[in-house]
Amino acid sequence: MNNMHAQILTLFPDMFPATLGQALAGKALADGKWSYTTTNLRDFATDNYKTVDDTPFGGGAGMVMKPDIIHAAVQSLPRTGRMIYFSPRGKLLDQKLAKELSAEKTLTLLCGRYEGVDQRVLDHHQFEEISIGDYILSGGEIAAQILLDTVIRLLPGVLGNAETHAEESFSGNLLEYPHYTRPAEWEGKKVPEILLLGHHQRIKDWRLEQQLAITRARRPDLLERHNKGEYGNQPAAKGENDDK
Numbered sequence: 395m396n397n398m399h400a401q402i403l404t405l406f407p408d409m410f411p412a413t414l415g416q417a418l419a420g421k422a423l424a425d426g427k428w429s430y431t432t433t434n435l436r437d438f439a440t441d442n443y444k445t446v447d448d449t450p451f452g453g454g455a456g457m458v459m460k461p462d463i464i465h466a467a468v469q470s471l472p473r474t475g476r477m478i479y480f481s482p483r484g485k486l487l488d489q490k491l492a493k494e495l496s497a498e499k500t501l502t503l504l505c506g507r508y509e510g511v512d513q514r515v516l517d518h519h520q521f522e523e524i525s526i527g528d529y530i531l532s533g534g535e536i537a538a539q540i541l542l543d544t545v546i547r548l549l550p551g552v553l554g555n556a557e558t559h560a561e562e563s564f565s566g567n568l569l570e571y572p573h574y575t576r577p578a579e580w581e582g583k584k585v586p587e588i589l590l591l592g593h594h595q596r597i598k599d600w601r602l603e604q605q606l607a608i609t610r611a612r613r614p615d616l617l618e619r620h621n622k623g624e625y626g627n628q629p630a631a632k633g634e635n636d637d638k
């Protein structure tokens with residue numbers, strides 16, 4: 395079993411585990427399927443004011459996190475593992491990257507604040523930059539939680555039914571089909587009849603048609619990748635142009 399350990403470098407250790415302490419991730423934490431430590435960057439400040447940031451060389455707005463402090467914090471860690479810095483200019487987090495990270499033993503997660511971190515310490519430790527989307531957060535802590543959430547649910551034994559992964563949105567590059575549960579009629583709206591007939595192959599076909607239609611309407615970029623057989627973690631479901 396892959397017990398994953400996250401070493402989180404942050405100015406706000408009390409922001410963890412937050413959502414990761416409850417529900418699926420919380421149970422996995424209690425079961426020892428993953429663990430984490432926080433390192434408070436401020437503990438490595440050397441002056442009486444506990445300064446961790448300074449004004450940018452070259453001028454401009456905001457403050458920059460100091461390289462010496464981050465370096466000292468990294469050096470205090472028992473292991474290194476995969477070094478990740480959260481940044482809007484990083485590689486976009488997607489399901490493929492989450493899957494890749496779920497095979498790691500140790501993730502070192504550096505959460506930025508202010509305008510970000512001095513470039514030299516990122517280069518020195520070869521931090522890999524990851525973004526959770528094209529928008530600006532006020533800090534990397536939520537990004538770390540989002541990344542960990544995507545990774546934790548992929549760890550062996552965390553989700554009960556292994557098939558859940560295979561059928562999820564993005565696994566095979568198609569968005570998910572619509573779900574329905576009881577009652578079969580609600581507010582005058584009926585569940586699609588095909589789902590009530592118990593014909594498994596026809597249900598499968600219907601769901602794939604739904605996936606293709608929803609993906610075509612909402613994410614033509616994903617449909618294109620799907621039809622080219624790119625990117626999915628699972629063997630792709632049949633494409634639009636395949637023989638049926």
Ligand code: SAH
Pocket residue numbers: 479480481482483504505506507508509510511524525526527528529530531532533534535537
């Ligand atoms: N000046 C930076 C933004 C700094 S935001 C810029 O314009 O690119 C402060 C911190 O929040 C960053 O150092 C980073 O750790 C985190 N952060 C902000 N947006 C993020 C995103 N989309 N993905 C991951 N981390 C992000």
